[in-house]
Amino acid sequence: MSNINIKNLLACDMSRRGLVKSTAITSLALAAGGIALPFSRRAIASGVLAATAPHRQDQTIWSACTVNCGSRCPLRMHVVDGEITYVETDNTGDDQYDGLHQVRACLRGRSMRQRVYNPDRLKYPMKRVGARGEGKFERITWEEAYNTLAASMKDIIGKYGNEAIYLNYGTGTLGGTMTRSWPPGSTLIARLMNCCGGYLNHYGDYSTAQITEGLNYTYGGWADGNSPSDIENSKLVVLFGNNPGETRMSGGGVTYYLEEARKKSNARMIIIDPRYTDTGAGREDEWIPLRPGTDAALVAALAHVMISENSVDQPFLDKYCVGYDEKTLPAGAPANGHYKAYILGSGPDGIAKTPQWAAKITGIPADKIVKLGREIGQAKPAFIAQGWGPQRHANGELTSRAISMLSILTGNVGISGGNSGAREGSYSLPFVRMPTLENPVQTSISMFLWTDAIFRATEMTAKRDGVRGKDKLDVPIKFIWNYASNCLINQHSEINKTHDILQDDKKCEMIVVIDNHMTSTAKYADILLPDCTASEQMDFCLDASCGNMDYVIFADQVIKPRFECKTIYEMTTELAKRMGVEAQFTEGRTHEQWMRHIYQQSREAIPELPEFDEFRKQGIFKKRDPEGHHVAYKAFREDPVANPLTTPSGKIEIYSAQLAEIAANWELEKDDVIDPLPIYAAGFESHVDPLIEQFPLQLSGFHYKSRTHSTYGNVELLKAACRQEMWINPIDAKPRGIGNGDVIRIFNQRGEVRINAKVTPRMMPGVVALSEGAWHAPDTKMVDHAGCINVLTTQRPSPLAKGNPSHTNLVQVAKV
Incomplete structure (x- = not known):
């Protein structure tokens, strides 16, 4: 029997038994190795189904994918005679979005066999x-x-x-x-x-060094966000560098909630990112490409539109915030040191942050900025969220605080359907660690x-x-x-x-x-x-950054340690x-x-x-948020006196006296900026750095479907399905003589990487992108041939958090 006939036979059998919904999907999974066959190798070789073999001992044992993708997925491991033969995912619950839906693993978790039986396994001390x-x-x-x-x-x-x-x-x-x-x-x-x-x-x-530190001075502590399930109550979704379609793909991840919630609300979705991501992929209403590291300039111009057209929520700013205008500026702050003065040009720099001003910085036309400012100012509630890409820059602390200003200016904080401007939050169970x-x-x-x-x-x-x-x-x-x-x-x-x-x-x-x-x-x-x-061991696996259903997985020992x-x-x-x-x-x-x-x-x-032993058989425990949806800062919004924030003032601090003190006392390098307001500052290795004459392209990283950071990076089947390539716009590729698939050099003063080019209009001109996590493979001259972006990134930290500016890089690209 030919291989293709075996695959079709197995696909039909699995489809008939309800294991999958499509023979095409099954064949693809079999080819990719994510699901191995529920039949013995000998039976397959002879063309006889293993189900006819009476001696086999087949067990299904619950396990999990415990990697750091922002979700955790249950895996049902099929074991025959002590060996994992194939992997399925969650099959419990009513599989309704509003119920206890199934938490389906993505292609990474489903390839777990390839990790367990990988030839790279460490075998002994x-x-x-x-x-x-x-x-x-x-x-x-x-x-x-x-x-x-x-x-x-x-x-x-x-x-x-x-x-x-x-x-x-x-x-x-x-x-x-x-x-x-x-x-x-x-x-x-x-x-x-x-x-x-x-x-x-x-x-x-x-992942979050700059946003954690930056928004700590705005909201106090870790900045919370509404659960993405709450988008069912939103009229508009605006995502800054937030790409769950490639980072959090599973049924326990944000992608599922984002799409299902939007079906209910029919909310418009605008994606702001230098790369057209799979979170869009035709599901967005608008993609606005933005020059890396300039998010804060865009926000300032949007604020200028909203302030000029009187679409800010002044009562919210007066009651809940510090430092928007002169009325709420804290004692000791300089005159005209407030946010409104900075935006309108009466602050220390004397520059009005108009759409025309921002267009030159961001690469977004001024009329587009005006239209976006009006839409954000008028849509309420609006779910405005940032991923962790924008903050992973040399000016990332300022960027994270700036993006949150859109939620603050429009009064979308603490309400259903809104958000804090931080990344999405979730309901979580108090499981003990x-x-x-x-x-x-x-x-x-x-x-x-x-x-x-x-x-x-x-x-x-x-x-x-x-x-x-x-x-x-x-x-x-x-x-x-x-x-x-x-x-x-x-x-x-x-x-x-x-x-x-x-x-x-x-x-x-x-x-x-x-x-x-x-x-x-x-x-x-x-x-x-x-x-x-x-x-190979027993553990509890806990969910993370999900929606309005949380869960715990009993990840049992599936096989003996190898x-x-x-x-x-x-x-x-x-x-x-x-x-x-x-x-x-x-x-x-x-x-x-x-x-x-x-x-x-x-x-x-x-x-x-x-009970413990019952849970061990059950495999997964799920619970819905009894409040319906997690709404960040809801109690603060309802009563800011009884439920103050953990900032010094107990309010949202647009102007931070703490940051003013740090800025006055810390030792900072050239181009490092710490400011009490969420201003725009280009930072080092920006698009205006003199170094751009030598290295004229901005290099940004991104998370990739075939890996979770570097985990699963040695699974050959995933590498073949999702090739490591550098994304480049045809406008930048053509003068360099680069065609799609060509081997190219990406280099700067820190090193060199050689990899294939992906020539695509999904990349903003002037910017190239390389997914992070590929396993470093240097030759004798330390030239990497795997596409590892960290050969090219800098160890110079961001100013406040001393975090990694992984997306702040200037490079040159040439065909090999």
Whole structure:
């Protein structure tokens, strides 16, 4: 029987049994390897269905995809004789949008078999025998690995203190409970280190550093947003760099809610992005391409239109906000230091932020800006939201605060159908996480500056480098824990510089990597430990950034750990023994006993949860938001006196006195701007930087369908389905002689990448785009041939958050 006939036969059989709705879809899934066949290999080879074989032991066990995509998806793993044969997703609930709908995994989660059985799997503990980065290792026993690490920790703590030990940023198992890899304080590595005197902590993250810090000064703390399900009450949806169609694709993600809610409200959707994303793909009403890093200039011009035409919500601004105009400007602020003066040109710079002014900066025609300003000013309620792309720039803190101003000016904050201008929020269940104890070390650094903390630690200060907990660092990082993370190399900026820093093992003396695969980062380990995949251990998997239904997945152990892989709890328990803190670390509980303990606590907070063993069979627990939809700052809007924000004034701070003080006292580099108002400032490596004469194209990154950051980046079938390419407009490609599919050089002063070109009008002229997360593959001259954008990004941090400006890059492109 031919392969194609087998596929058609299986597709018909699966369709008939209700496993899929289309034989075409089934055949595609079979070809892509996302769903393996529910038949034995021998039966397929002979053309006989495995269902006729009476001896096989077929089980269906619940598991999950726990990666950091902003959603978590249940996987129903079909196991025959101890081997995963194919993967399905959620089949529970009534599958109605307003009910307990099915949470269907995307192509990434459905390819889980390809991760579990990948040839890159780490099989046993190893130690480095070559230079860091060469990937040369020799096999060692677990006993030797544990003893080496315990001895290294004791030595480094004895010489330098616990601040010399650092937990690197990593979100490879973000959905897990026992296996959670970030934030550092919530990991089992942190629990171990807290039993041993603590560690150097970090703040911020590679996804949201600038928006987290920026909007903290507007709303206080993490800026909340309405759930995307609430769009069913909106008249207009405006998305700044928000692309759930490629980042949060699953049935538990934002894409599903966005589309289903818009069906109910028929809200117009406007997408503002330099790249025409799949979130649009014909579903949007308007795409407005915008020059990267100029969102704040566009917002200022939109504000000029709304203020000039009297379409701002003045009562809201008077009652709930600080610093819009002279009436609410705080004491000590300069005259005309308010937002309205900045927009109309009576502020310190004397420039009116007209649509004509913004057109030259943003690349958007002035008449288009006027039309958009009128539409936003008149539509209410309006769901205005930003993704995390706009803030991932050199001026990202200002950008995030500026975009939120559209919601504030129009009074769309705290109401159903509106939003805060931040990213969407969600309803969440109070499920208990693994306790990790308190860190005795109070010092922390920005997660982006760990490389600096290796080679210039004692120069790093609070006012120049954002050190927290003390005025300056006293010791460099000497020991790095890198758990479920490719951020040591692949996801950190300026890879060639990082390579040089890490190769000197007299600076950082020990790097331990705990992972599933031989990633780009794993090649820089001194000790390399093979972790179990989600399919090889038991855990609870929690949802994230969803809509008005939350859920918890019981991710059971599907198969026995492959090779010599161990769970993170096993590893940390063995290290705790050797560090003399086992009793404090385990509290006498095994992995499963901890899960039962956590679950019992969670049942006290969520009484509807079934018994542990019942939940284990059930696989997923879902619950709808009893309020209907999550509305950010609803209580504040209803009574701002009884429910103040956590800002100093208790109100929305358009003018921040705290930022004014920081701006006056911090040491800032040229082109770095911190301001009490959400102004526009170009920042470094912008479209007006003199460097553009040498590198005339702006390079922006984006998240890609075939990977979650770098996770799944070694699954060949996904790589073939979604090729790594650099997007370029025909206007920029033609004078360079670049055709679609040509191999090109992308280069700047930091390095060079060679990859194929995707010539498309879906990219704004003057801008090129390269998806992040491709696994770094350098040649002997450190030229990357995989399309890893971080060869080209900078380690210079943003001004306030000291975050990663991953989308602020100037490059040149040439045909090879």
